Amino acid sequence: MRTVKHVTCPVCGCLCDDLELTIKDEKVVKVKNGCALCKAKFLGYSKHRVLKPLVRKNGRFFEVSYEEAVSRAAEILTEANYPLLYGWSMTSCEAVSAGIELAEEIGGVIDTTSTLCHGPSTLGIQDVGISSATLGQVRHRADLIVYWGSNPLIAHPRHMERYTIFRKGRFQKEKRKLIVVDVRKTETAETADIFLQIKPNMDYEVLQALRALIRDQELDVDEVAGIPTERLEEIADTMVECRFGALFFGSGLTMTRGKNRNIDAVLSLVSDLNKLTKFIAMPMRGHFNVTGADMILTWQTGYPYAVDFSLGYPRYNPGETSAVDILLREESDAALVVASDPVASLPRKAAEHLAENPLIVVDPHMSATARMADVVLPSTFVGIESGGTAYRMDHVPLPLKKIVEPPEGILSDEEILRIILSEVKRKKAEQMENP
Amino acid sequence: MKMELIIRNGFVFDPINGVKGEKMDIAVRDGKIVERVNERKALEIDASGMLVMPGGVDIHCHIAGSEVNAGRLLRPEDHFKYSERKTATTRSGSGHSVPSTFTTGYRYSRMGYTTIMNPAMPPLMAKHTHKELNDTPMVDKGSFPLLGDWWFVLEHLSNGRIEECARYVAWLMTSTKGYAVKIVNPGGVEAWGFGHNVHSLDEQVPNFNITPREIIRGLCKVNKLLNLPHTIHVHTNNLGKPGNYTTTLETMKCVEDLAADDKPVIHITHCQFSAFKGSDWKTLRSGAEEIARYVNNHSHVTLDMGQVVFTDTTTMTADAPFQYTLHELTGSKWTNQDVETETSVGIVPFRYRRKSYVHAMQWSIGLELALLIKDPWKIFLTTDHPNAGPFTAYPRIISWLMSRRAREATMKKINRRAQSKSLLPSITRELDFYEIAVMTRAGQAKALGLKDKGHLGVGADADIAVYKINPEELDPSRDYKIVRKAFRRAAYTVKGGEIVARNGEILKHVKGATLWLKVKTSQQTKVNEDLKRRFRDYWTVEYENYPVSENSLDISHPINVEAKI
Amino acid sequence: MKVILVTGRTVKQGFWKEYGKFSKAYMESVSVCYMDARDMERLGIKDGTNVQVSTKHGSTILKALKSTRGKHSGIIFVPYGPWINGVVDPETDSVGMPSFKGTQAEVEPAPEKPVLSLEELLKKQFRKLNR
Incomplete structure (x- = not known):
């Protein structure tokens, strides 16, 4: 029996590198620190x-x-x-x-x-650029976290524990605020302070509405993608008022109508927010x-x-x-x-x-x-x-x-x-x- | 055993050894310059009527690493027109201002360059930088870790713990396989973590009890304690802002008392961007005279130009707050990548236009600096590739430096107002080949402390460039176009004793070594243990997974450094 | 019934794919269709009844399961995998990415039709395996 420490997990884009594995007869028999997906791989591969x-x-x-x-x-x-x-x-x-x-x-x-996953994100980045950071920067500084079209509790199970909601950082000891935007109430959405359930295929409209609102423009409609305008105004205010915001987006944006245009919009929103505060964006890469x-x-x-x-x-x-x-x-x-x-x-x-x-x-x-x-x-x-x-x-x-x-x-x-x-x-x- | 080689009858310019164009032979065996070789067996290059110089050395070019790659990713439009086909000897590639790695190596080699320094490595991303450097053929290379905003540096220096700070820097230098201490907008990059910046040497850095002046002085002392071969390599505060030449003067002054024996203790990089007079873009003037005057009277400073060329390019620096300003100024797309506890990077595409007053002034300022600073050992030719233009523009810059006519030809085409404000018409100086050899190889190698590079003395690395220029027949002032052409395509490039390029054709794809510092201090174990204990409070990776292992470098060339502590 | 089809990741799919795509557990984790309880009522089906999901690109038989993810009437959710890939819209809109989410689809009860195993599914869909 032997143990190997500081092992990097070959499952998702979180690439957690703090695994401790117990090996017996050249087989992994125990996984410490890993999530369910990690354990499934090491014990079942x-x-x-x-x-x-x-x-x-x-x-x-x-x-x-x-x-x-x-x-x-x-x-x-x-x-x-x-x-x-x-x-x-x-x-x-x-x-x-x-x-x-x-x-x-x-x-x-x-x-x-x-x-098949974030190709449209790359096209979006090539159109408008991306304001981003390493995950440790988010951990140390972010007081607002947004997951958009992404369900980390399922697809990146330790993302929230290691980098965002459940982790303290140098400049961020208090609980961070969590906004989740999705078409259904995902596992992650259930933990959110604010959950926006929008109609499928309408992310682009919501993103552009938010861009208008953070520029103090008024919307001439009562709702966008099923969300009342006042609620969107609240979200826009929350984004503007944070000290450091981090928006993570998943295939919920890249695979729906709009595809790379959705990414243009989300990256432009985050870029715009930097006029008012500090904000970064990151695609939730899968494999x-x-x-x-x-x-x-x-x-x-x-x-x-x-x-x-x-x-x-x-x-x-x-x-x-x-x-x-x-x-x-x-x-x-x-x-x-x-x-x-x-x-x-x-x-x-x-x-x-x-x-x-x-x-x-x-x-x-x-x-x-x-x-x-x-x-x-x-x-x-x-x-x-x-x-x-x-x-x-x-x-x-x-x-x-x-x-x-x-x-x-x-x-x-x-x-x-x-x-x-x-x-x-x-x-x-x-x-x-x-x- | 490698073949022996003899380069015959060239006009040799080897400034470090005091050779100024004498006709002589250069002998090579096993990758080194030697006294003599067996002339019947040795491969011969007939360099009659040609210039022979040490291989070019570039002290500052962003050619590899996470920020360069983010630039490549951001700009497919930079690559489309500049594709390079695969050949029997070379890999394919693409790119104008941010070329792919193989292509980068070939382009340097075609110009006779053999050693290059990549000046901005976020330590957490060091593995990435070295992977790219592995894939950058034809040249030896090194990389400078960004240290001016590293939390450990800020904490130790604010508590006056210089020696402890030095040991941390030693750990980091060795762990990241770095070559020199890089400081970028000290304090400003940390402030950018919350979207802010600092604006003077004495402004407090938010959340840390320290000022930019203390960071620069502290790291300058650290650099001396560690005996590092190069000085601290500084990108000043307020870079790219009108009026910043005073900050630059203050930055040089602030380490004046740390100098001894006439040796440089600070390198101000891409100085053009830090030599602006005036209170806004409309009133922008050149601060080159003031900076040159200071540098001419002091021996503790070296500079490089950061010369602007009129082209489309990609700006990228760890000075992320400056890059954001540039994004706001131009409206161009913008990429930013902050790196936890260490640094940041910003990227914005940019086009330098002849008809823009500011861009034309920038063009002028770079040349003014190079021509007004009397000693070529103090100022080196760079474009801060790709910030002021791609490195492939060096031959053009050489022609501007060597020829008043070349400068006038460009001057006629630039913005009218800039023509009237430029100091260039009053400058008659034209550099000679010796001075060019200093500014493009010997001086750079000396400033970097590279003992085996930048010269052709016995024992030096056999990195040699031969150019089709006959200095006895050709007047570079008049024939500047011929000079330009010759420097664009070396007649021969010899790397490690082998002919790797001829007349612009790559004959052999060779790897080239990664130069890095193995810094030895006393009591290092205690520091490493302390770091290990605190590691998870600072980073999101494990201590054990942070260092770059030596076997991940394709060709590792460690340089042992004995620290004073 | 007309619905919007969203495909995506589920914890079971993520888990069982690591054990191999031909495992029964993998099949059971991805050959399913999560539906809003009211939609199931409207269709007159129970938890576990097979349904046929069709678009103009194809159709497939999946086991309907009641969604525990809040209300999402008019939306069905199917895990990524070979069962639904014959149904999603392959159109890339000239950007390389097919439309895995937000496709118009039709759901109807199919209690008598079986859910195929991966082997059966591949044999049915790919000529190569029948030569």
Whole structure:
């Protein structure tokens, strides 16, 4: 029996790094400090594992060596004209870096799950910028917290405990005020001082109304999205009167009507509030390293997601070069999925085309996507069986630890991608010699 | 074993060793300059009729880290027109003012630069900075942690605990793999945590019993106690505000008594932004004369220019309150990122226009500073990339410094009123290649305390630039366009003894080392224990997860520093 | 009955996905449809009755559960997952993001129709598994 301390949690964007794990016979048997999602992962991850590379022949999976599976994968990728490399949010920065190099080498498109969660937030930031901060700044200073279209008690269970409502900070010892805006009374909403239940698809109207109100403009309507104007005035006053406000927004804003326009509005509201007080905003990033994938893509190519290398240089045009659009237009002719389960998460029409592509999946689990694959390359659990770096939702990088040995012979995402890359290069060099 | 190399017959400018354009050969073995090599076996570069200089050194360029990346993210429109294709040797990339990492390395290398310093690293984000630096090829690099508003610094200095403060700084420098102490708008950045700022050296910092003057003096003493190779690196209070040249003078004066043996104790960075006279934008004038006069009479200061070029760019600094002002002034989009217990950053896109009075004055002020300060070892060529323009504009700036005609050609095109207020028409000085070599490599290396960089003496790193300029035939005053072109594309760039670029083409993608300080003090264990105990009251990450591990640097080059304490 | 479909995260979905997507627990956590009690009354169904949720993009069978999340008449809430993905609007409005929340949908009782297992669902939806 041994314990490992200060472990970073590879589940959600909170990236709590204070876990204490008890290990017995190379298995995690106890998790201290973790939330329910964290415990589910550390105690349950080893079920439904794939332990041998698989290649589909005549509709059926056959167990093969890594060598054979990698060779088949490299063949698929080298032959493809417009391959899509998708996923990347549940793996290490080091693996993403290898993935970018591979995408560049084969002239493919690399897109992350950002495209399905906070892609519109990125577009909003590119339109108007973002006033933001690290979570510790919020903890030390914020007296007003707003969760908009986000349900942290469920999706980021320790967010409120570590950074906002239930945590004291240097300049904030008293209880903070909590506003929740959502279309239904979520678990988080139940703990709020003020809950605004707005009509679905009307966030934009509410946000713009608040922008008008904080500028002391009067609204000519009695209600917006089901909320009486006087109530909105109260909210606007609360926002203006705080000393440091922090607004966290979730997919409740990015996935509804308006999408990136909602984000323009929320970021503009927060920017405007800085004329009157201090206010910051932050997207509640979901998967544990979706932020890291954005970051590396940005520093290596200039663009955060949906990067198309088919012309030999990075090109970026979400709506055109983003995964769902490519799949709906049925343009990709091969796909590599790493650390994600798009068959379970994409709209079916997009998933259908993905499944029709020669499909390579790198994943520790038999996921719905792996079930559709032509090549399955089993990998380690990043942050449990292999280490690396991940980024918290506020862009703070943290180390992921290797806590237990992986099952014998199982490689990490990074290792698998590196050997695919060198196999691709070898095959290309071969083709150059014998055209 | 690496190949031997000999660079023959070039006009060598090696100011640190007093070489001023003599024709000589430079021999290289195993990445170092040596006395001689086996001439029959060595690879030869024929540098006849060319300039040979140490590889360029940049003391201040924001090329990597969380703030630079936030700038890249904010500005896809900066990248669209500036794409670089993948080649057999190079990775692809994009960007004009905030280029992607690989591209950054290649562009520096094409200009003959081999060492660069990234001047603003939020300590909590140090892992990020180093990851980007790992991905910045072709150059050796270092990074300056932002320390002027770190709560531990404010607390220790306000209690007069200089030695304890020094040990904390030592811990942080080593933990973040940093190279120098960076101070940005001291006190103002902490005040920004609640949306405020400070406006003079003697204003109290809110919530902390300390003033900017005490922070600067305190860290200057800390820097000396620790024996760090570079001085404190200061972005002044009131940067970017009319009338701020007095703050700059006061800042330099406030550490005058801490100097000894004529050695610099403070570096004022991107001084152009801190050399404004006047009471508002309409009455803006140059404060370059006053600053130059002071610097000419004192030896404890070095500066860099922060030269403005007329282009579209991205401003980014830890001076977040200033960036907010810029956002209000321009109405451009604005990104802000405060970092708990440490610092902040603000980003605003910006275009310097020739026809704007203020921008044209800024252009003039930078050049005035460089030309009025007599000693080139005291002022270095930078654009505070990308704040006053991208680093790719250096060749243009070199031509302005070397040629009155080049200055006049630009002067004719700028705002009329600025033409009449500029001091440039009265300045006849034209720098020579020796002075340029000082301002772009030797002086910068010396100020940074980089013993093996910035010169071509035996034992130095074989980082060398060869430019297609024949100083015997060419008159840089008249032929400034040829000078510009030559500095844009080095004929050869040698990094670590290998030819990595030729005539603007990257021949080899090499990694380049990360330079950082391993600072040794006595009684460090006690400080580390104290930090560990208090860590969770300050940050939201664990003490154990905060440091940058040495093995996360692709090529680590620690520099051992023995502190006086 | 016409409703607005909102998909999203639930604690069970978040929990059980870590145990594997083919587990029964995962299926039971995401192949459900949370409804306002009054809407259920209006449809004449009980807690646990299967319903068919349809949009112009497709339809699916889910088990209706009474929502404990306050009143939200006219809105149904379904956890993210393969069961509802055939029903949501794939339109990205040229920004890359499909419309996972706020889609117009129709709910009707379907007590006799079974909720499919993931394997059955994939087989039904994907040609690749039937070759």
